Amino acid sequence: MVDVSRIGSLPAEFLTAGTSSFTEFLRQHSPELLPGNRVPAGADLGGLTPHATTLVATTFVGGVVMAGDRRATMGNMIAQRDIQKVFQADEYSAVGMAGAAGLGLELIRLFQLELEHYEKIEGTVLSLEGKANRLSHMIRGNLGMAMQGLAVVPLFAGYDLGTGSGRIFSYDVTGGRYEEHQFFSVGSGSVFARGALKKLYRDDLTADDAIAVTVQALYDAADDDSATGGPDLQRRIFPIVAVVDDAGYRQRDEQAVAQIVEEVVAGRDVRPDGPVAPLR
Amino acid sequence: MSMQFGYVSPEQIMKDRADYARKGIARGRSVIVIQYAGGILFAAESPSPSLHKISEIYDRIAFAAVGKYNEFEILRQAGVRLADLRGYSYDRVDVSGRALANVYAQTLGTIFTQDPKPYEVELVVAEVGQTTDADQIYRITYDGSVWADSGFSVMGGAAEQVGQYVSEHFTKGASLEGSLRLAVDALGRDTDEPRQLATSSLEVAVLDRERPRRRFRRLTGPVLDSLLARGGSETSPQPDSEGSGD
Secondary structure (H helix, E strand, O other), X not given: OOOHHHOOOOOHHHHOOOOOOHHHHHHHHOHXXXXXXXXXXXXXXXXOOOEEOOEEEEEEOOEEEEEEOOOEEEOXXXXXXXXXXXXXXXXXXXXXXXXXXXXXXXXXXXXXXXXXHHHHHHOOOOOHHHHHHHHXXXXXXXXXXXXXXXXXXXXXXXXXXXXXXXXXXXXXXXXXXXXXXXXXXXXXXXXXXXXXXXHHOOOOOOXXXXXXXXXXXXXXXXXXXXXXXXXXXXXXXXXXXXXXXXXXXXXXXXXXXXXXXXXXXXXXXXOOOOOOOOOO | OOOOOOOOOHHHHHHHHHHHHHHHHHOOOOEEEEEEOOEEEEEEEOOOOOOOOEEEEEOOEEEEEEEOHHHHHHHHHHHHHHXXXXXXXXXXXXXXXXXXXXXXXXXXXXXXXXXXOOOOEEEXXXXXXXXXXXXXXXXXXXXXXXXXEOOEEEEOOOHHXXXXXXXXXXOOOOOHHHHHHHHHHHHHHHOOOOOOOOHHHEEEEEEEOOOOOOOEEEEOHHHHHHHHHHHHHHHOOOHHHHHHHO
């Protein structure tokens, strides 16, 4: 029975002191809004949403770069040429996702809100580890969907204000969280991208060097994996590149990325397999 | 139901409740919300650097309150939840200060008439728009009344005295420095003898029209000091000098 005199005023869940987690609040108040709470159990949903592909991240001195290609596929079809897979998580971190795109984008939206919500309710920001753990918890909550074919694998990177360095966290579909050192990649083209990262990574990279490394790695991924999109010079579609350092998160503007991409592509005209790493 | 001996008229009950709430609200210090050329400024005298009277709600919306901390804190958190839920269900641009002010009004109105004791709080929900004319400042009182204030809003403590000072010196489209100086001077006028407030006892924030996405920003430490120093020359008694900084 609805108490008519209380219509329009805030329901009790809003006024109860308690959680500073938006996800937990959703679970109590509007569970139907949680990603994955709207589909029947048991069905195979794998073919229903586009698949987002490759993400790479590499640290540099004093920060971290994350980049993603722009392709989403459905089976052998290209579902979207200019999808965005790398996002700002909060002021000092970036998050990207590979896997089921529809669900992944919603998870990222919820994760961004989760961090902002905590910040507003508590008046302070979570530690980088705290944010990484929060994401792990959310991915674990998606395990049921992953088993129905909608796996989402995020990549999280941020600037650690305590140590003054960039850090990278990878995940598996069960919510397992692993800190990666130096560089990492996820998604269908990740094997090829990681090979390139291995050969191109140096300890003394600058931010611009690190961007070039990620663009090279994505090029190699696209070279060998049909689901990863290479730079599209005709349509001017370039990877999305995010830099996080002590000045916070910023997405590199298209002009700057275009210039680096053009240099990389010009280099490939001469040597299609990319730069050569020294033998010894 | 509480036991009532004899008849008490509804007017009397409401009056007693209103007196009770008003007394609680007048006990603390004032909070000033004031428009300036580049957005909306919030200033309060606060004994604690971490127990805030001024907070961010959403991209363009901020919250200020006076009265009992635990009561307005409940409302603040509820506001953040409501705004985040709306923004998540629809889109970020669909979260509006007016809707939030309405919900606060309904909630406070219900609490005032139905709960054992009214909330001893007064709130401001302010939303910064694309232009000064699109800015909105809603003040909601303990009984759920809503006021759409234009230009500035003063509540709590010696609100009348402080408000008087602000209205005498307020000019539309003033600079941030000038408006900050006016707000800080006004906060010190709650007694017959004007007080000088230390920067460390001030809680100041702005909804900055020019910022991307989340417009709310706290002004503390050196930033606040330098703004106050730059606004210093504009405190002269002639109200005309107020807006000269922008």
